[in-house]
Amino acid sequence: MNNKYAIILGNLGNTRDRFCQGYKNNPSSEEMLKMALEKMPHIQGIELVGSWDIRPDNVGDMKKRLDDAGVACASIIPDTFGNPVYGKGSITSIDAGVRQQALDYLRQMSEVALAMNCDIINLWLGQDGYDYLLATDYNQERDWLTECTRAVATEFPTLRFALEYKPKEPRNFSYHARMADTILAAKETGCSNVGVTIDTGHSFYAGENVSEAVVLAKRAGDLLYHMHFNDNHGSWDDDMIVSSVHFTTYVELMFWLRKTGYQGWISMDQYPYREDAIDAISESILWVKKYEQIVDTYYDEIEALIRENDAVKTSRFLRKLFA
Template sequence: MTDLPTFGAGIWHFATYKDRYATDGYGPPVGLLEQIDRAGAVGELSVVDLNWPFVGFDGTLDDVKAALASNDLKAIAVTPEIYTRDFVKGSFTNPDPAVRKKALALMHDATEVALELGCSYVKLWPGQDGWDYPFQVNYRDVWQLALDGLKELCSAHPEINYVIEYKPREPRVKIVFPSVARTLLGIERIGLPNLGILLDFGHSLYGQETPADAAQLAIDHGRLFAIDVNDNMRGWDDDMVVGSVHLVETFEFFHTLRRNNWDGVWQLDQFPFREDSVQAAKQAIRFLKAIHRALDVLDDDALARAQAAHDALAAQRLVQNALLTSMAGLESA
């Protein structure tokens, strides 16, 4: 078997969640250091993505470093919270120049934290950048504001990578970076080497993309810097445990990464509202190991012949053989 990939998770995987119904949360609050301890309890995570600022945490960055070290974890990324109440009309695209300045200051601060932690990238999820109604915005203006803000940020820190996590909607009805194609268009317009894409598998499903195709397009442009994996019912960004719904498409996604020798972290972005967060991460990694084994046993030559002939049934037989053989070994994994 080829070497296992590095596994990671967003630290929010181990938090407690709220929604518009359970406004008091689905459990007691979980502090940052306890979240890190829960990530460590999974046993097979190597890296975590941390939100910035550390909301509700009154310790120091050294305390965070110590907690990561004691759990044998490293920070792979910092995600600045540019999608909160302060930025309800956008971060990069906010109509108020003072708010845009505040958002960029937060991103600069997050970058300094990322550099201090030795992270690989800063993740940008501009969830409030977009619109909700026809005629609400001038589309040319908001697009240009997004590109100008990104260029300013990335130009100021050439020593670290930035990734855009695109998503079709939520919290805005329309987000300015909704798809792999539009995100690539913006990145190529900016033209800086340290700006790429974080492809969230669930966002791609939710956007009615084929995630493997989206990954291939990003790879072909040299811009697939990171991935997050999860699952959903395709009607919403449910952030379910990876592999729980779209097993074959998940396999195809990772096959595309393997075929292109993409060797980044296999990172979890799951929201186990009602499940034990440590067990949800363990189950996800258990499944991802089966996917990894299936990639090893898949007959790639036969698959290439089937794909060259556009023979769907032959391709499906090969995929099912590889998946079912590998999945059968899960209980002993």
């Protein structure tokens, strides 16, 4: 296995939640980038959040910093979720002016991606969904979702638009909620450059088997464009250190990523509110590399166990890994 590892830059500094306005000081993007490049192992890419880390006015500076360090811009994540203008939807807002503003912003971030030699726009449309019943025209808003995604994907055919799904938060219901409906959303655009991002934690608390989600994306036409790794207890998007909770899940996930020929980034996405960010995110990278090593070593044995469909034999194999 020869995976490419990346981090989301803002994870090194943003420690707000709805109770505390910051558990630690929030460094500048430039300071976080310096920390990541100097102190974190195995980093080959950096994901930049639009408006937080990257804007038209600092593209040249950020590109030079990454180029000088020999790391790639793994993705651009447009901020359609933190701006209060989009509080009731970005490209699905019932306000045509807001929809237009959101679409123009996505175009701007796409231009930024081209300038950064980055081919992935990671679309986490966190505000595009709904909260209350009898208050939403689901059909109309999904039409807007499709039309706007199609528009930007058509205008920027050399970029890949990866739809990141999550069942809820900040809205009670998200339009991109699980793998199956996100595949549908991608397919409805009719664009060959629209696919999916799996965030492991989002998949866990969506009630999915994340390995099956990988297979679904493969069967839909190699639609898995990007991966975010973290962990949680299954009831919320806790964004914890990889392997804090799950073990077998990650062994299986790394097997199926190899089995399906995934070639994209393995990117860490977690919020170490109270932990040292460098240490916590580095732990995640080292855990994923450990799972990569396990799969490389035991690939044929794992494949045989899957064919046998014998849960006891599989249990014995997993216990052997701790010997």
